[in-house]
Every structure is written in structure tokens, then in C-alpha cells.
Amino acid sequence: xxxxxxxxxxxxxxxxxxxxxxxxxxxxxxxxxxxxxxxxxxxxxxxxxxxxxxxxxxxxxxxxxxxxxxxxxxxxxxxxxxxxxxxxxxxxxxxxxxxxxxxxxxxxxxxxxxxxxxxxxxxxxxxxxxxxxxxxxxxxxxxxxxxxxxxxxxxxxxxxxxxxxxxxxxxxxxxxxxxxxxxxxxxxxxxxxxxxxxxxxxxxxxxxxxxxxxxxxxxxxxxxxxxxxxxxxxxxxxxxxxxxxxxxxxxxxxxxxxxxxxxxxxxxxxxxxxxxxxxxxxxxxxxxxxxxxxxxxxxxxxxxxxxxxxxxxxxxxxxxxxxxxxxxxxxx
Amino acid sequence: xxxxxxxxxxxxxxxxxxxxxxxxxxxxxxxxxxxxxxxxxxxxxxxxxxxxxxxxxxxxxxxxxxxxxxxxxxxxxxxxxxxxxxxxxxxxxxxxxxxxxxxxxxxxxxxxxxxxxxxxxxxxxxxxxxxxxxxxxxxxxxxxxxxxxxxxxxxxxxxxxxxxxxxxxxxxxxxxxxxxxxxxxxxxxxxxxxxxxxxxxxxxxxxxxx
Numbered sequence: 281x282x283x284x285x286x287x288x289x290x291x292x293x294x295x296x297x298x299x300x301x302x303x304x305x306x307x308x309x310x311x312x313x314x315x316x317x318x319x320x321x322x323x324x325x326x327x328x329x330x331x332x333x334x335x336x337x338x339x340x341x342x343x344x345x346x347x348x349x350x351x352x353x354x355x356x357x358x359x360x361x362x363x364x365x366x367x368x369x370x371x372x373x374x375x376x377x378x379x380x381x382x383x384x385x386x387x388x389x390x391x392x393x394x395x396x397x398x399x400x401x402x403x404x405x406x407x408x409x410x411x412x413x414x415x416x417x418x419x420x421x422x423x424x425x426x427x428x429x430x431x432x433x434x435x436x437x438x439x440x441x442x443x444x445x446x447x448x449x450x451x452x453x454x455x456x457x458x459x460x461x462x463x464x465x466x467x468x469x470x471x472x473x474x475x476x477x478x479x480x481x482x483x484x485x486x487x488x489x490x491x492x493x494x495x496x497x498x499x500x501x502x503x504x505x506x507x508x509x510x511x512x513x514x515x516x517x518x519x520x521x522x523x524x525x526x527x528x529x530x531x532x533x534x535x536x537x538x539x540x541x542x543x544x545x546x547x548x549x550x551x552x553x554x555x556x557x558x559x560x561x562x563x564x565x566x567x568x569x570x571x572x573x574x575x576x577x578x579x580x581x582x583x584x585x586x587x588x589x590x591x592x593x594x595x596x597x598x599x600x601x602x603x604x605x606x607x608x609x610x611x612x
Numbered sequence: 613x614x615x616x617x618x619x620x621x622x623x624x625x626x627x628x629x630x631x632x633x634x635x636x637x638x639x640x641x642x643x644x645x646x647x648x649x650x651x652x653x654x655x656x657x658x659x660x661x662x663x664x665x666x667x668x669x670x671x672x673x674x675x676x677x678x679x680x681x682x683x684x685x686x687x688x689x690x691x692x693x694x695x696x697x698x699x700x701x702x703x704x705x706x707x708x709x710x711x712x713x714x715x716x717x718x719x720x721x722x723x724x725x726x727x728x729x730x731x732x733x734x735x736x737x738x739x740x741x742x743x744x745x746x747x748x749x750x751x752x753x754x755x756x757x758x759x760x761x762x763x764x765x766x767x768x769x770x771x772x773x774x775x776x777x778x779x780x781x782x783x784x785x786x787x788x789x790x791x792x793x794x795x796x797x798x799x800x801x802x803x804x805x806x807x808x809x810x811x812x813x814x815x816x817x818x819x820x821x822x
Contacts, residue, residue, distance in 0.1 A: 334688075334689075356688045356689075357648075357651075357652070357655070357688055358648075359646050359648060360648060360651075360652055360688040360689045361688050361689050361690070361692075362688055363684060363685050363686065363687070363688045363692055364684060364685075364693065365684070365685045387690075387789060388690040388732065388787060388788045388789065389688065389689040389690035389691075389692070389693070389789075392690060392693040392694070392731055392732065393688065393692065393693055396684075396693055396731075418792075419791075419792045420794065426786070426787055426788060426789075426791040426792070429792060477646070477647060477648055477651070479648065479651040480638060480642075480647050480648060480651060484642060484646060484647050485642070497789075497792060499646040499789070500646055500647070501644075501645055501646045501789060501792065501793075502644075502793060502796065504793075504794070504796075
């Protein structure tokens with residue numbers, strides 16, 4: 281394992297310290313906790329958004345703390361959901377009296393830890409709502425299982441629900457909009473290489489040079505299957521067939537697209553994939569209103585990417601286009 | 613009868629066992645999860661070890677509560693809230709106790725299982741730690757009800773626990789992160805089931821020593 285770190289056990293703490301030093305005008309840390317909040321938190325008259333999860337997904341989640349997106353972010357150990365006491369501190373630090381929306385990705389651990397934190401906050405009289413993001417079409421949906429994972433589409437929830445909160449909407453309304461985003465988007469990912477969790481010291485899986493892992497999540501866990509490496513055009517087609525197969529869209533529907541890098545894939549390759557995505561959607565007579573391309577929800581140094589398609593209407597479009605000013609996403 | 617001193621000793625031994633087995637737990641998790649179950653459990657039980665050393669333990673309930681709260685605030689993931697719930701439910705059943713007997717232990721196990729089922733919205737047969745907790749507890753209660761000696765009852769319960777882990781290899785995960793793999797989870801034992809075997813072994817030994 282080769283990484284630019286000091287002691288493995290200090291990774292999260294030192295990362296958060298470095299983030300606050302890089303963005304002192306945007307971020308402050310809640311003393312003694314792995315929680316980043318806006319420098320002006322808590323804000324009165326606005327619903328607050330708290331997101332979080334394991335570390336290793338940077339810039340998620342702390343990078344999206346700022347005007348128009350999150351109010352606070354909780355960082356767990358690498359790929360490990362944060363504990364309830366940490367989430368509870370984040371809720372208390374950002375609540376301005378109008379309630380808090382928890383953005384939770386659909387993993388058993390995240391749900392349990394965030395639910396326990398919500399119970400603690402509600403006992404204090406804080407209003408808490410939540411959205412459980414489950415955008416990953418790689419996983420079969422079923423009432424009898426944990427269901428689909430939350431992956432990069434979570435960033436669309438941060439953006440759009442964050443804009444609704446910034447506009448002064450009520451908690452019920454922010455919850456409704458967050459769930460609307462979730463139900464109108466689908467994602468799917470693939471990877472070329474594994475990643476190494478620092479505390480483990482070795483890669484999460486092994487994969488031959490000429491194969492790719494299809495349908496994996498954002499924690500280096502194995503995907504649905506492996507296949508021989510194929511071209512960017514073929515990868516784009518495969519991912520889009522899965523996504524649109526699950527969420528059929530009528531001609532002339534407006535969509536937003538996110539081409540999300542998992543950490544080790546250069547922008548060049550993301551643009552190449554995006555070129556194929558654009559042509560494919562164009563052929564289907566779908567209109568791309570906005571494209572987000574970059575590293576938003578990563579898996580450490582993994583090479584690979586995920587694709588998210590969000591179906592838009594006027595309400596979602598307005599909120600998606602609203603300004604945001606955070607360390608990792610700015611729009612004016 | 614198990615005394616407070618034996619419980620404290622058992623918790624310290626359990627911490628060592630988890631720390632020693634963390635690599636084995638990581639390896640199991642690498643196959644069907646994200647390779648960190650051992651890392652998370654080790655971090656939690658290292659903290660349990662130091663917290664137990666620095667805490668004046670009043671009674672057996674307090675000992676288990678200390679373990680539960682420490683795991684709750686240090687493990688994270690899915691195993692953190694689940695094991696924290698188990699130990700906090702243990703604590704509820706023996707608040708203020710200086711000793712516990714096998715009957716109390718059965719009540720502790722029942723409360724822990726009910727708590728974990730509620731927290732994890734899960735049940736037996738989903739390829740989780742419950743596939744070890746439940747057969748262990750059922751066997752213990754049956755053997756006890758049939759008037760078997762406690763040494764025999766506990767050793768049969770441990771057999772059931774091991775069988776529960778083996779059973780977890782034969783089923784498809786429907787809860788937790790391994791469920792995303794579908795049929796690819798077949799043939800692999802559940803990491804949480806494996807760590808539960810270690811915990812129940814320590815607790816069984818606690819009574820054997822008494």
C-alpha cells in the first residue's frame with residue numbers, strides 16, 4: 281500500500297483539519313467530533329440538511345457543505361457509517377429551529393446509525409425528516425431485501441433539496457422534494473481497479489488487467505458481475521440501457537446527467553464517456569438540460585465511474601439551476 | 613453463579629479475542645462486503661479494553677452498559693449499532709446485579725435478539741449475525757428446560773452457534789451489504805455471524821469457569 285498519510289488511525293481527523301484549513305470561509309468543525317458545518321451554522325428560518333457516511337468518498341460529504349447545499353456533514357471511518365453520537369452532534373449544530381433533513385444512503389449501517397441519532401434529536405424536540413437514497417439500478421429491488429444502494433445520485437439530492445431549503449421551504453416540503461429527486465433518478469457504476477482501505481492495507485478485490493467489474497457500489501465491494509474490458513461507447517450503452525430500462529423516458533424528456541469519477545479515472549476518460557452518453561441520449565430524443573462531470577462521490581483511488589440520469593420537470597430544473605457555493609460545487 | 617469479577621474478566625478476554633481475530637473477520641468481509649468488519653470490531657474492542665480499565669464498574673449491568681455505549685460510539689457501520697444494542701439489552705436485564713445465573717443469561721439473550729431484530733429490521737435466515745444468536749439461544753433454552761447440566765447445555769449451544777455460521781454459507785444474503793451481491797454471496801460465511809460466534813464462545817466460557 282502506498283498512500284500519502286501519517287498514522288492510519290489519524291486519517292479522518294487530519295483530513296477534516298486540512299479541509300477546514302483549506303476552506304476557512306466555508307467550513308468549521310464541531311469541536312471533538314468528525315462533523316463539518318457551515319461557518320454561519322445554525323441558520324434561523326431555514327431547514328438544515330445533514331448528510332454523511334463513511335470517509336473515502338471525497339468530496340462527499342463535507343465538500344458539499346455551504347450555501348445552497350448541505351448545512352453539515354458527518355464523516356465516519358473509511359467506508360464505515362458514522363456513529364449515532366456524531367450524527368446527533370451534527371443535527372444539534374445545524375438546527376436553527378425549522379428542522380433538519382437527514383440525507384441517508386440506503387445501507388443497513390447508515391440507516392441504523394442515522395435513525396438512532398434522529399431518535400436522540402427528536403427527544404430534544406428537534407424536528408427531523410429523512411430521505412433514503414437508493415439510486416443504484418445494479419441491485420435488484422425487492423421488498424424482502426435491503427434493496428438498492430445509494431450512490432452518486434445522492435449529490436443531486438444535496439443540490440436540489442439544498443436549494444429548496446435555501447429558498448425557505450418547510451421541512452415537509454424539503455422532504456417531499458428530496459424524495460422526488462430520489463424517485464426520478466437512476467445510477468449505475470463500473471470499475472477497472474479495486475481500491476485499498478488504509479486500515480486494511482490491501483485491495484478490496486483482485487481483478488485481471490483485461491476485465492472490468494460491473495455494477496459495483498462505492499465501497500470497493502464486489503459488483504454484480506465481471507466481464508472483458510470494452511470500449512467507452514459500449515460501457516456507456518450498457519450503463520444507459522440498465523438505467524433507462526429501469527426508468528423508461530418518453531421522447532423530449534429533459535434530463536440532467538452526472539458522469540461521476542470514482543477517484544482514479546482521469547477527466548479525459550469521463551469526457552470520452554460523456555460524448556457517448558450524449559449521442560446515445562440524443563438518439564433516443566432525450567434532451568440534456570445539464571451535465572455534471574467530475575469526482576463527486578468517490579471510492580478512494582478506484583478507477584471507474586458511475587452514471588446518473590435525473591428526469592427533470594420545471595420544479596426540479598429551477599432548484600437544480602439555483603446558486604450554490606460550497607468547496608466542491610459552485611454555481612452562480 | 614457468575615460474579616462481577618468474572619464478567620469483567622470475560623469482557624477483557626473477549627476484547628483480546630476480537631483483536632486477535634480481526635484479520636479473519638476482514639477476510640470473510642472481503643468476500644461479500646467491504647473488508648472492514650475486523651477493522652471496525654478491533655477499533656471498538658480496543659476502546660472497550662481501555663474504557664474498562666479506566667472505569668470503576670459498579671455492577672454487572674454497568675459492565676455490559678459500558679461495553680454497549682463504547683461500541684455504539686466507536687464501531688459505526690452496521691455491526692456498531694447492532695452489537696451496541698445487544699450489550700445494552702444485556703445491561704437492562706442485570707441492572708444492579710452482583711451475580712447472574714443461567715436463567716438471567718437466557719433473559720439477556722432474548723432481550724438482545726429482540727433488540728437486534730428491531731434495530732436491523734431483520735430475522736433468522738437473512739445471512740446475518742442472527743443466524744448464530746438465535747440457534748444458540750434456542751438450544752440453550754431447550755437443553756436447560758430438559759434439565760441438562762449447564763456445562764452440557766452450553767457446549768451444545770456452542771455447537772448450534774457454529775452450525776449457524778456454517779448455515780450462513782448456504783443462504784443468499786437478504787439483509788446488509790452482502791445482499792447487493794445476490795447469488796454471489798452463496799458459499800461465504802457471514803462476517804457478523806463469525807464475530808457473534810466469538811462473543812458467544814466467551815460468554816459460554818464465563819459460565820463454564822463459574
